[in-house]
Amino acid sequence: MYRTHTCGELNIHDVNTIVTLSGWVQRSRDLGGMTFLDLRDRYGITQLVFNMETDPELCKKARKLGREYVVQAIGTVTERSNKNKNIPTGEIEIVVDNLTVLNPAEVPPFTIETNTDGGDELRMKFRYLDLRRDPLKKNLLLRHKLAQEVRSYLNSMNFIEIETPYLIKSTPEGARDFVVPSRMNQGQFYALPQSPQTFKQLLMISGYDRYYQLARCFRDEDLRADRQPEFTQIDCEMSFVVQDDVLNTFEGLVKYLFLKLKGLDLRDTFPRIPYDEAIRDYGTDKPDLRFEMKIKEITSLAKNQGFRIFDQAEYIGGICASSCADYSRKQLDKLTSFVTQPQIGAKGLVFVKFNEDGSVKSSVDKFFDSEALNKWKEVFQAKAGDLLLILAGDSTATLTALAELRLEMANQMGLRDNKLFVPLWVVDFPLLEWNDESGRYHAKHHPFTSPKSEDLRFLESDPSKVHADAYDLVINGVEIGGGSIRIHDKQMQQKMFRHLGFTDELAETQFGFLMNAFKYGAPPHGGIALGFDRLAALFGGSESIRDFIAFPKNNSGRDIMIESPSIISNNQLNELNLKVRQ
Numbered sequence: 001m002y003r004t005h006t007c008g009e010l011n012i013h014d015v016n017t018i019v020t021l022s023g024w025v026q027r028s029r030d031l032g033g034m035t036f037l038d039l040r041d042r043y044g045i046t047q048l049v050f051n052m053e054t055d056p057e058l059c060k061k062a063r064k065l066g067r068e069y070v071v072q073a074i075g076t077v078t079e080r081s082n083k084n085k086n087i088p089t090g091e092i093e094i095v096v097d098n099l100t101v102l103n104p105a106e107v108p109p110f111t112i113e114t115n116t117d118g119g120d121e122l123r124m125k126f127r128y129l130d131l132r133r134d135p136l137k138k139n140l141l142l143r144h145k146l147a148q149e150v151r152s153y154l155n156s157m158n159f160i161e162i163e164t165p166y167l168i169k170s171t172p173e174g175a176r177d178f179v180v181p182s183r184m185n186q187g188q189f190y191a192l193p194q195s196p197q198t199f200k201q202l203l204m205i206s207g208y209d210r211y212y213q214l215a216r217c218f219r220d221e222d223l224r225a226d227r228q229p230e231f232t233q234i235d236c237e238m239s240f241v242v243q244d245d246v247l248n249t250f251e252g253l254v255k256y257l258f259l260k261l262k263g264l265d266l267r268d269t270f271p272r273i274p275y276d277e278a279i280r281d282y283g284t285d286k287p288d289l290r291f292e293m294k295i296k297e298i299t300s301l302a303k304n305q306g307f308r309i310f311d312q313a314e315y316i317g318g319i320c321a322s323s324c325a326d327y328s329r330k331q332l333d334k335l336t337s338f339v340t341q342p343q344i345g346a347k348g349l350v351f352v353k354f355n356e357d358g359s360v361k362s363s364v365d366k367f368f369d370s371e372a373l374n375k376w377k378e379v380f381q382a383k384a385g386d387l388l389l390i391l392a393g394d395s396t397a398t399l400t401a402l403a404e405l406r407l408e409m410a411n412q413m414g415l416r417d418n419k420l421f422v423p424l425w426v427v428d429f430p431l432l433e434w435n436d437e438s439g440r441y442h443a444k445h446h447p448f449t450s451p452k453s454e455d456l457r458f459l460e461s462d463p464s465k466v467h468a469d470a471y472d473l474v475i476n477g478v479e480i481g482g483g484s485i486r487i488h489d490k491q492m493q494q495k496m497f498r499h500l501g502f503t504d505e506l507a508e509t510q511f512g513f514l515m516n517a518f519k520y521g522a523p524p525h526g527g528i529a530l531g532f533d534r535l536a537a538l539f540g541g542s543e544s545i546r547d548f549i550a551f552p553k554n555n556s557g558r559d560i561m562i563e564s565p566s567i568i569s570n571n572q573l574n575e576l577n578l579k580v581r582q
Helices: 056-063 120-125 134-156 197-205 243-262 275-282 329-340 370-380 395-412 453-458 490-499 504-518 532-539 570-575
Strands: 018-031 034-041 044-051 070-079 092-103 179-181 189-191 210-218 230-239 272-274 315-321 350-354 360-362 387-393 423-427 432-435 440-443 470-475 478-485 525-531
Touching: 018 044, 018 056, 018 092, 034 056, 034 070, 044 056, 044 070, 056 092, 134 210, 134 243, 134 532, 197 210, 197 230, 197 504, 197 525, 230 243, 230 478, 230 532, 243 423, 243 470, 243 478, 243 525, 243 532, 272 275, 275 395, 275 423, 315 370, 315 395, 329 395, 350 370, 360 370, 370 387, 387 395, 470 525, 478 532, 490 504, 525 532
Parallel strands: 044 092, 272 423
Antiparallel strands: 018 034, 018 070, 034 044, 070 092, 179 189, 210 230, 230 525, 315 387, 350 360, 350 387, 423 470, 432 440, 470 478, 478 525
16 A cells, blocks of 8 residues: 555644655755655645654655655654644644655756746646646646536536547538548548537437537647647537527526636626627627726717828727826827737727816827817717727728727726626627638538528528527637527528538538438527636636646647657558658
8 A cells, every 4th residue: 555645634633643645755854853855746745754863764865855756654643843824734744654765756847836947838848747736736626626517517407428429521611620541441531520510410310409528629720829729618509499598508507617616606697799789899709898998989070080091991989998098108109009010900099188187188189179079078978087099990900909909908907807707698690701812601600500580581682681599608808608509401501501602512522411310300409619628717717728738739739748740650651541742
């Protein structure tokens, strides 16, 4: 037996008990005739004591141990004279009688402490060492508890967990697939699933009316923002439901998770904001509602007044930053640099200060007098001491830039409280969106999303007017997940494919299995997928999902610990009938 107890469970009630502990040496302290070792395992830390007077040989042996040595210690639990209230075992220590080195260790490349001296790349390379640190340990334990609670809630709601395949068929819609060559079917390829979408719809047709799984998903995308090429989602589907049924069920899940993992009782119904309203008021379909600061449009007031930038703009709008009229020229110049950086793309920034003394100061004083600026003030409902920040240009690009400016100002003003959570649903998405590069419509969500019945009359005459039975869950400006009511009728699915540029032959080749299944009694159904990694990061108070994945990839999609992806041998290539072009 390597241990009778873990390093996190002994306390004052165990005094005089003879115990055996095993773990890693966290740190060592030599204090004259005494040596103290902190022994660590997954459960905590226990202090070991060695006395030079009572057992000099054992004490000398302890002093030779380095950090991260794996050892076994047998001894007696005693009460500590200098108690450590910061750890559960801080009232006791182990007076060691026998010490065995189970495995020596080299000096690790960084300190394995809560606050480490290792950089990101170094810790990624030695991820197995980084995972010994308390912050990552807590993250993975939180992830484990999240998985347990998700299953507990969905099981209680009569869902059943069903696994779907990892080796599937490549499809043209969505992100780029990861493909896997088939040795037994030369020249043919599997794809790794971007989501279990078609399989969960087939399960509805099979009669399993409430399905879920914690599904692994794979997308060969450039890793911008905080993405991983492989991730986990809470994937769910329900039969005989309308949109409200899905939203109510999974609003219940989110409330349950907040209660179990954060101790927060979210009693209020989540707001439901139409997509068009979210874009109009916040510039984005994932608005952060922890603060107000809505975008306001002033195109009709500001255009055709002799200011060329405004006169040429399709859209003019801005935000009102309360009590920020004291911003210096240097601060305003930094904001201008922020909005004109390439990833945001604004052409410039106009400001208007409504000073506390009643005066008005703006960067466009030559073109707009105080009477005109006070009309802007009315639109923004600004007051003395407020600052207006105005952008102009193409509607979509300008609203997108204003969304970023809104978040930046909220950061500067301290309005994004990490202890506050404001979930909402964004609903009524467009069914389709036009892409100039491809010269055709693309699905806003995916090709299987059902159009709203009241908009079907526009499907042939003006597809841009058709809204979808689609919805996204957003919390604090982060899209946590999304879903839709699905098409369950073969004719409607064929019509949707035609709008997306599919020929009947291509649609049959790619999705014939699903449309054929519709012929055999497909029930009305809908579902949702929530980002499991994203939820873990949200509950853990982090913006990085990487910290909640045991073995993540870096920003280049590489696992630098195992050096993957890597070159494969010519023998493997020959078996697959593949040749690598240089």
